[in-house]
Amino acid sequence: MNNDAASALAADQVIDITTTGRQTGQPRRIEIWFHRVDDKYYITGTPGRPRSWYANLLAHPQFTFHLKQSATADLPAHARPITDTAEREKILGRILASLAGLTTAPGQEPAAWVAGSPLVEVTFDN
Secondary structure (H helix, E strand, O other): OOHHHHHHHHHOOEEEEEEEOOOOOOEEEEEEEOEEEOOEEEEEOOOOOOOHHHHHHHHOOEEEEEEOOOOOEEEEEEEEEOOOHHHHHHHHHHHHHHOOOOOOOOOOOHHHHHHHOOEEEEEEOO
16 A cells, blocks of 8 residues: 555545445445544444445455545455444444534434444455
8 A cells, every 4th residue: 555545544534435236246336434443444334224335345345445535546455344242332432432423313322323333344455
């Protein structure tokens, strides 16, 4: 990974990801936020309806993490679903603390996130 990409991972928040469709096998690209916690990278979403991107990553964990704010790069990556409740509480607690003020709607309490939000850890391929 070059210095521009490393700097973008430290500063940016909005990316695109390209997953492989779980049913079609076709590439699917969406815009999404990523989060840094203890030098690890995560993708999540608000609690609620099922997310296609998450279902795609469960079926095909390899994906492309597209930097597009302060640098442009297409980083091959792997998604690890976080399903352990204690691990989810720790990670989502840190993410929610960083989003203070954005998660005050009904159903957006930390317990709702732990129970109903998609959450994956991102590992970049070498």
